[in-house]
Amino acid sequence: MTHPQNPQAGQAYPGQPQAGQAPYPGQPYAQQPQYGVPGPYGAPPAYQAPIQPPKKKKKWPWIVGILVALIVIIAAVAGGGDDSSDKTASSGSSNSGEQADSGGDNGDKKADEQAAGLNTPVRDGKFEFVVTNVESGLSSVGDNEFLTAEAQGQFVVVTMTVNNTSKEPKDFSPTNQKLVDTEGRSFEPDTTAQIYLGGSDIPVWDNINPGNTVEVKVVYDMPVDAKPASIELHDSMFSGGVKVNLG
Template sequence: MKNNKQNWFMKHKILTVIGIIFMIGIIGSATSSNKTTTSSSTSNNSTTKQDIKAKEEVAKIGTPVTDGKFEFTVKSIECGKSSVGASQYLTKEAQGQFCLLNISVKNTGDAAQSLFSSNQKLLNTQNQQYAADDTATMYASPNSNAWYSNINPGNSVEGSIVFDIPKDQTPITAELHDSAFSGGVKVNLQ
């Protein structure tokens, strides 16, 4: 009878060893994830400091800035237009007011690159983003390629990109991108 009532751990030596190894693995994993979280937090803090520094470095109107293969130069911005268009049939009315961002874009890369007005943004004082109005951009400058252009290396295009923003808003920053996935560059519009 004594043999039947042996300790469970003694009867199941293999299961006991596997259980101990499993528990050590869980404890090691938990300790390791805490260390990873700490170093991730430290990494995020340094990234945040870099982001703040980059945000402080905003170019001014007339200063060339580069994002990817494109060198952008904002020449001016004109707001307060209620409509744009070259004829009575090709006219668009603003929901609020149209702002025309007059820019020059040069391809500094070694291959052709497509410029899309839809990749460009305006920001107000609350950091709200306004997208370009492609139709208004086409109507405002029918002879310009600012809304879409395939730019060869060394070539540049000039034109106006049109944004429809509320009448009571003033854009303070342009955010310009060589593609939808680029980091972009900012230009102070004031």
């Protein structure tokens, strides 16, 4: 068996082109195969946020706006009605007030005409009063020269009897009795002058037993030119009072 002999140095293997000759068609160069260099790794795809569903438009701002507009319209309409009603009410009240004032004036005049006078019994609460005397123009009052009260203007002394018509003792105080002059001014009693005056069963305060009658002198300090017109007598400081004319 014949083995192929290796070519001598510089000779090509059988079937291969000699040095300097072009390779046979369809046959690659007698060189080591060229392997492709792998390219760089591709960058990972960029992160994309998930697509959000489209937001629904809120309807409540429109609803609120409509409600506000309705409220404004209603307020405007109501305000106009209130103005007219207020004007009507004010005109009506002014007319009624004028009528009431005129009626009140007439009522006061009638009350003055119907008020009792001196020595006429009148009642307020559980007490019956009879005004018996009025003395004015006093510069001082007192039992003696050492116990004397001097008037700022003039002292006016109103003498009255008081009877307890109830079935139990009742407190009485002269300080609850008010004197009114011809100018409509009201005067309160002078307690110190009443104490110095004397001659009064109750100078300041005391109980009156059921059925008893006491005599009381109430002293008022008034201007010199003042003239007492009436006295308002009270069962207590909270009672309605009864009027007695002094003129």
